[in-house]
Amino acid sequence: xxxxxxxxxxxxxxxxxxxxxxxxxxxxxxxxxxxxxxxxxxxxxxxxxxxxxxxxxxxxxxxxxxxxxxxxxxxxxxxxxxxxxxxxxxxxxxxxxxxx
Amino acid sequence: xxxxxxxxxxxxxxxxxxxxxxxxxxxxxxxxxxxxxxxxxxxxxxxxxxxxxxxxxxxxxxxxxxxxxxxxxxxxxxxxxxxxxxxxxxxxxxxxxxxxxxxxxxxxxxxxxxxxxxxxxxxxxxxxxxxxxxxxxxxxxxxxxxxxxxxxxxxxxxx
Numbered sequence: 001x002x003x004x005x006x007x008x009x010x011x012x013x014x015x016x017x018x019x020x021x022x023x024x025x026x027x028x029x030x031x032x033x034x035x036x037x038x039x040x041x042x043x044x045x046x047x048x049x050x051x052x053x054x055x056x057x058x059x060x061x062x063x064x065x066x067x068x069x070x071x072x073x074x075x076x077x078x079x080x081x082x083x084x085x086x087x088x089x090x091x092x093x094x095x096x097x098x099x100x
Numbered sequence: 101x102x103x104x105x106x107x108x109x110x111x112x113x114x115x116x117x118x119x120x121x122x123x124x125x126x127x128x129x130x131x132x133x134x135x136x137x138x139x140x141x142x143x144x145x146x147x148x149x150x151x152x153x154x155x156x157x158x159x160x161x162x163x164x165x166x167x168x169x170x171x172x173x174x175x176x177x178x179x180x181x182x183x184x185x186x187x188x189x190x191x192x193x194x195x196x197x198x199x200x201x202x203x204x205x206x207x208x209x210x211x212x213x214x215x216x217x218x219x220x221x222x223x224x225x226x227x228x229x230x231x232x233x234x235x236x237x238x239x240x241x242x243x244x245x246x247x248x249x250x251x252x253x254x255x256x257x258x259x
Contacts (some may be wrong), residue, residue: 006174008174008213009213009214010208010211010212010213010214019178045208055154056205056208058167058170060167060168060171063168063171065167065168083171083174085167085170085171085174086208086213087164087165087167087170087205088125088127088164088165088170088187088205088213089144089162089163089164089165089205090162090163090189090199090201090202090205090206090219091123091144091157091161091162091163091199091201091202091205092123092161092162092191092192092194092199092201
């Protein structure tokens, strides 16, 4: 099982500047494990401390957000395309005003 | 220095007015010769409705580009060699500045997400019935030496 994974610009220094890499795995989680084997450091940028996909990282299987599929357990098939897309977001208030 | 045509400035300003009182957002691509405007959907209201504890703010004070649109624009950017020149968003009833949140969200894993892209902020003021008034549009770019986003200048032209 081998799929193409699109790597966002800020993570390409981990993939020798390759915008796409081919990885095997039956589902998203195994795919990310194999990505980590080939390109160390990528997993901790995708997952938070609780091993969940970070809130500001979107992962798409073809044209579907995996949050609306089965998350990390979403199955992938030969020929699928997986895209990792960091969110583009912002807002007016400063963090000190957010009560964090 | 960010060069934008007066027409492009007008288009992003009109977008800020039409989405008022919500923040608008979008992307400008450039193929080396020409700018391409891609207006985006701000999904912040939807995020706020679905999970107000994680997303305490609605679209009046925050934005997030629809990730599916972003995916399409990133694909276009690469397929057609049109790198992202700038992201823009509006600040309804607030002046233009690059907030701590803007900075935090423009960086990830302690690095700028798109170090070559500028961030344009469009202040837009108004009430419920009157026409909106624009403030001074500002632009912020990543400074490699300082390692922070700094204010830059916009050079407008009729070209």
